[in-house]
Amino acid sequence: MSTPSSEDITRLLQEWSDGDQTALTKLMPLVYDELRRLAHRYMAQERSDHTLQTTALVHEAYLRLVGQKDVQWQNRAHFFAVSAQLMRRILVDHARTQHAAKRGGGGLKLSLDEAANVPYEPAAELIALDEALTKLADIDRRKSRIVELRFFGGLTLDEVAEMLSVSSPTVMRQWRVARAWLYREMDKEDHHDA
Amino acid sequence: MTPERWQQVESLFQSAFEREPNQRAAFLAAACAGDLSLQSEVESLLAADERAAGVIDSPVFRVAAELFMDDDARSAVGRRIGAYRIVGEINHGGMGIVYLAARADEQYEKQVALKLIKRGMDTDAILRRFRHERQILASLEHPNIARLLDGGTTEDSLPYFVMEYIEGQPIDKYCDRHKLTIIERLKLFRTVCSAVHYAHQNLVVHRDLKPSNILVTADGVPKLLNPELSAETGELTATVLRLMTPEYASPEQVRGEKITMASDIYSLGVVLYELLTGHRPYRIKSRLLHEIARVICETEPEKPSTAISRVEEVTGTDGTGRVKLTPERVSQTREGQAEKLRRQLKGDLDNIVLKALRKEPQRRYVSVEQFAEDIRRHLDGLPVIARKDTLSYRTSKFIQRNKLAVTASALFVVTGLSGAAATSWQARVAKIERAKAEALAAKSQRRFIAGRTGDYVLVADSSSLNPSDAMTVELWFTASPTGVYQFLINKFNSNNGRAGFPADDSYAVYITPAGGLMWQVETMAGGSVADNVLYADPPASILDGQFHHLAATYDSAAAEMRIYLDGRALPANLIGASHRAAGPVVGTSTELMLGGGLIESVQTYFQKGLLDEVRIYNRALSAEEVRAVYSSPASALPGLASWWRGEGDAKDSVGGNHGTLMGDATFAPGKAGQAFSFGVR
Numbered sequence: 001m002s003t004p005s006s007e008d009i010t011r012l013l014q015e016w017s018d019g020d021q022t023a024l025t026k027l028m029p030l031v032y033d034e035l036r037r038l039a040h041r042y043m044a045q046e047r048s049d050h051t052l053q054t055t056a057l058v059h060e061a062y063l064r065l066v067g068q069k070d071v072q073w074q075n076r077a078h079f080f081a082v083s084a085q086l087m088r089r090i091l092v093d094h095a096r097t098q099h100a101a102k103r104g105g106g107g108l109k110l111s112l113d114e115a116a117n118v119p120y121e122p123a124a125e126l127i128a129l130d131e132a133l134t135k136l137a138d139i140d141r142r143k144s145r146i147v148e149l150r151f152f153g154g155l156t157l158d159e160v161a162e163m164l165s166v167s168s169p170t171v172m173r174q175w176r177v178a179r180a181w182l183y184r185e186m187d188k189e190d191h192h193d194a
Numbered sequence: 195m196t197p198e199r200w201q202q203v204e205s206l207f208q209s210a211f212e213r214e215p216n217q218r219a220a221f222l223a224a225a226c227a228g229d230l231s232l233q234s235e236v237e238s239l240l241a242a243d244e245r246a247a248g249v250i251d252s253p254v255f256r257v258a259a260e261l262f263m264d265d266d267a268r269s270a271v272g273r274r275i276g277a278y279r280i281v282g283e284i285n286h287g288g289m290g291i292v293y294l295a296a297r298a299d300e301q302y303e304k305q306v307a308l309k310l311i312k313r314g315m316d317t318d319a320i321l322r323r324f325r326h327e328r329q330i331l332a333s334l335e336h337p338n339i340a341r342l343l344d345g346g347t348t349e350d351s352l353p354y355f356v357m358e359y360i361e362g363q364p365i366d367k368y369c370d371r372h373k374l375t376i377i378e379r380l381k382l383f384r385t386v387c388s389a390v391h392y393a394h395q396n397l398v399v400h401r402d403l404k405p406s407n408i409l410v411t412a413d414g415v416p417k418l419l420n421p422e423l424s425a426e427t428g429e430l431t432a433t434v435l436r437l438m439t440p441e442y443a444s445p446e447q448v449r450g451e452k453i454t455m456a457s458d459i460y461s462l463g464v465v466l467y468e469l470l471t472g473h474r475p476y477r478i479k480s481r482l483l484h485e486i487a488r489v490i491c492e493t494e495p496e497k498p499s500t501a502i503s504r505v506e507e508v509t510g511t512d513g514t515g516r517v518k519l520t521p522e523r524v525s526q527t528r529e530g531q532a533e534k535l536r537r538q539l540k541g542d543l544d545n546i547v548l549k550a551l552r553k554e555p556q557r558r559y560v561s562v563e564q565f566a567e568d569i570r571r572h573l574d575g576l577p578v579i580a581r582k583d584t585l586s587y588r589t590s591k592f593i594q595r596n597k598l599a600v601t602a603s604a605l606f607v608v609t610g611l612s613g614a615a616a617t618s619w620q621a622r623v624a625k626i627e628r629a630k631a632e633a634l635a636a637k638s639q640r641r642f643i644a645g646r647t648g649d650y651v652l653v654a655d656s657s658s659l660n661p662s663d664a665m666t667v668e669l670w671f672t673a674s675p676t677g678v679y680q681f682l683i684n685k686f687n688s689n690n691g692r693a694g695f696p697a698d699d700s701y702a703v704y705i706t707p708a709g710g711l712m713w714q715v716e717t718m719a720g721g722s723v724a725d726n727v728l729y730a731d732p733p734a735s736i737l738d739g740q741f742h743h744l745a746a747t748y749d750s751a752a753a754e755m756r757i758y759l760d761g762r763a764l765p766a767n768l769i770g771a772s773h774r775a776a777g778p779v780v781g782t783s784t785e786l787m788l789g790g791g792l793i794e795s796v797q798t799y800f801q802k803g804l805l806d807e808v809r810i811y812n813r814a815l816s817a818e819e820v821r822a823v824y825s826s827p828a829s830a831l832p833g834l835a836s837w838w839r840g841e842g843d844a845k846d847s848v849g850g851n852h853g854t855l856m857g858d859a860t861f862a863p864g865k866a867g868q869a870f871s872f873g874v875r
Contacts, residue, residue: 067554184238184242
């Protein structure tokens with residue numbers, strides 16, 4: 001596959017944000033590959049010098065893909081909102097696939113039977129969060145957006161505040177209650193699950 | 195919930211949150227005006243908030259990165275590495291993945307396990323460690339450890355090694371399928387211990403002991419898989435944990451702290467628990483890392499003998515259906531009848547398993563060998579080392595629980611432990627706990643050194659010199675100029691040799707200002723067993739905050755002392771008729787010295803620190819002689835004491851740069867007590 005041009009991606013992003021779902025299916029593999037590459041680098045860097053990347057992975061991925069100067073969005077806010085949403089979609093879909101493969105055996109696990117153990121699984125946690133977030137959106141759309149921007153979009157609370165044109169303390173308060181709500185919801189699911 | 199209701203909930207949450215925690219309940223009760231569902235909704239959110247801190251605070255990247263790591267595991271199948279072809283994935287280790295592989299040239303039919311470092315983890319530091327691991331594994335030759343066959347580097351320079359592929363069943367499955375009795379299970383488990391002990395002797399900590407890493411071959415031979423290296427786990431811990439099965443992880447592992455041999459002992463304890471009862475010590479249902487950590491670090495496991503009565507549903511070992519564990523079911527594959535199984539587990543085996551599972555590494559068995567030996571003693575009908583929780587432990591818990599009260603009143607508890615020596619430890623503890631701070635006054639005056647220097651006080655001492663007393667308990671604290679307290683609890687029993695309490699039973703528990711257990715000394719009967727543990731948990735700050743994870747074990751029977759510093763073993767130090775100074779501590783500039791007389795007399799060891807400070811970590815006693823030198827650094831830190839005691843009476847010696855004698859205690863034959871303070875005038 002040839003390397004997609006920034007224009008392609010920008011266009012697809014724009015189309016998707018305009019409601020064209022087929023744009024998303026074209027977009028995902030492109031972004032996925034880039035993310036994967038960056039994820040490796042992220043891991044390697046984090047391990048070696050033990051500093052967390054301040055440049056968030058998502059920003060980097062999108063900026064690299066789209067090219068900062070080519071961003072044709074009306075405003076940054078819209079761009080990051082779409083980015084965060086896309087990140088959520090990609091990661092959660094990916095987590096679901098992986099989770100299903102593990103549960104279903106997939107023929108990869110051999111004689112050592114790990115199935116009896118329920119190890120910590122990032123995939124499972126991500127799926128649970130996604131589900132809880134969807135429920136939160138039903139009762140409080142704004143808070144689910146804050147979480148999406150912060151967790152999936154990698155924005156700081158200050159950036160989120162700026163984007164939503166409210167004060168940082170306000171966002172902080174809303175973040176806090178959203179986080180508590182999500183935690184409780186995820187915990188609840190676990191118990192039902194067990 | 196409707197958006198309107200949610201708004202109401204949120205606004206109350208925010209208002210409650212702005213109030214002091216102790217005022218929230220009252221505020222909510224008033225604000226909800228009898229709407230109980232509203233009130234409980236807000237309360238549960240507030241509770242969730244406390245536990246949710248940090249849960250999704252850092253962005254998704256780490257999770258994302260881990261998802262992609264998992265993908266890589268799959269992509270290697272079919273690849274050729276060296277002379278081997280990857281056939282499938284066996285499992286994940288901390289930083290590598292183990293594949294099933296076969297000779298690509300089909301020179302041999304034999305299948306092997308190939309361990310390859312994960313992509314993305316290939317930083318210099320990790321590569322170095324991986325090679326180091328390979329080297330260590332090459333040196334391990336034990337009939338119960340999977341052998342290292344080969345090693346090399348892939349085309350893209352990732353190191354790998356090839357191990358014997360073991361065809362067998364996980365030990366738990368094997369035991370159930372063959373309906374092994376408890377005794378047979380214990381014997382099999384002891385064989386596993388011998389392998390782990392062998393690895394420990396070679397400074398290899400396994401770090402991921404669980405049934406699926408302990409396979410039993412068709413011939414009934416257990417084989418240990420995937421040992422990892424012992425070196426510092428440091429920055430990898432979080433990943434290691436994420437990849438390991440949380441149920442077998444020790445508290446220090448889930449907290450991301452240093453993993454030592456004691457962590458393996460813990461994991462072995464979980465395995466044994468499961469082999470004996472069919473249950474795991476903890477029921478971890480949550481997938482949230484925080485919840486997992488909370489359960490492992492904060493809840494106490496049920497005794498094996500009562501755990502078998504539990505009825506619970508678990509995922510079947512074939513990974514498909516749910517299996518209902520019942521007393522009948524677990525005993526069916528063990529002793530036939532639940533009651534018989536319960537009787538077999540009750541007592542010794544309960545104590546043995548729980549000792550291995552203690553939260554604090556220093557309170558577990560000091561070695562896997564000791565663990566296995568205790569099982570042997572049980573099998574031979576001999577008394578075992580493992581006992582129920584001891585006074586020192588409970589007392590330290592007590593202090594932690596009551597720290598605030600203690601600090602506030604600057605008073606402490608008087609305990610009277612004379613007389614009824616045969617009553618249980620628990621009874622004593624109950625007695626201690628009943629005594630409140632205000633009960634102090636009169637008794638504490640009996641023998642005390644209060645106010646001697648203004649910063650050192652023997653707060654309470656219940657000891658009497660009556661020779662029929664089984665023991666004395668002394669509780670001390672020192673107050674530093676900054677207002678923090680150090681607690682020293684010394685208990686030494688007299689030599690009455692009463693049943694239940696060995697003549698030489700002694701305790702010293704040193705509690706850090708933060709309430710953590712700094713150092714605990716336990717010795718037992720007539721030199722037969724000694725368990726002298728020096729540990730800092732959490733890392734204590736005594737002189738300069740540099741006191742980290744220091745652990746010592748002392749085996750008086752062997753007249754040998756081993757000191758672990760930062761989890762690493764030191765050369766053993768012999769204490770015999772002559773004194774011997776140990777060599778430099780491995781890996782640090784620390785110098786350790788031992789001085790002392792006979793085994794049961796004195797061990798005084800002190801440490802020369804990085805900054806040329808001499809720090810004191812031990813004190814000692816003996817019926818004949820007590821000698822403890824507490825020496826301060828030549829410069830900045832005054833205030834350490836030197837003690838010499840001849841038979842029957844105490845004297846002190848202060849001189850050189852030893853600093854100031856802080857206090858004295860009256861010694862009676864067979865009793866000794868001393869205390870010191872650090873860094874105060």
